[in-house]
Amino acid sequence: MKFAAIVREGPTPLNEFLKIATALADGTKQLRGVSDSPRLDAELLLARALDVPRTYLFAHPEDALDPVAVERFCSSLEQRSDGLPLAYISGEKEFWSMTLIVNQDTLVPRPETELLVDKALQHIPKDRKLAILDLGTGCGAIALAIAKERPHCIITATDVSDAALAVARENANRHALPNIEFLCGDWIAPVTGRTFDIIASNPPYVPEADPDLERLKHEPQMALLSGEDGLDAIRRISGEAKSVIRQGGTLLIEHGDSQTVEITGILSADGWSEVSHMNDLAGKLRVTIATG
């Protein structure tokens, strides 16, 4: 495929075409300071603007862009420059080797949440039919990953946001995972009276005045914020989950790396035992595990 040449506006000399290589170099420059991976982001946005696989860009650096592609590329660069996560521009995010739909009603699943899934799976033998609860499922990341790895288990996924649950349901359908039920409600409320073997949660845990919130401004604040110290949701979950965990069952919670001491105190006071913490790949303690 060859793109129709266009005359580039502005300071670039007339009759110079905007080539793929130049567009990538310009885009990368624009995203420096905004993204940790400016070149990769520019490549993904340009591939999307052209509706081609990313590898096409490397094979055709001299191709000139057509005006529609230039327009699409520029407008997505602007969005990305304002801090909009790439996942909201593309509408999808990879998690546990699955492509999940995301939108601004759902947190963008983070790679470190795969640690929580990994630890949860270590507590779920392949041949057992356990009841598993994912509290605050968002786009369904944790529930879907466990459902995929443990098809015999029934996963109950809850969220207080109907809009997020709609995305999670769509993801479960797309990945043909029938072993998840979705329930709307405030933490334990939708599952009162039931019992689970495993409860996993990536709750909101960012303190209200955290300077990082500027970086997170495009994501749902209800998915992130949790009171002055970021621990309000974890206090609720610790207290309420005790009534729905099977005796000897396991609770796994993701949190910030500075919150382990407080979380140990909260869980112990609520009667959880064997409280331990797990490192993420960066060596930070990001998941706490406790026995009910």
Ligand code: SAM
């Ligand atoms: N589990 C997803 C993930 O790991 O990508 C999303 C986690 S996000 C940090 C927290 C989720 O908790 C959001 O989807 C939010 O809507 C939900 N949430 C917030 N308050 C809640 C509440 N009171 N009851 C149930 N879910 C709640």
Ligand code: GLN
């Ligand atoms: N890990 C998220 C961050 O980027 C926070 C997610 C959460 O509150 N659960 O800070």
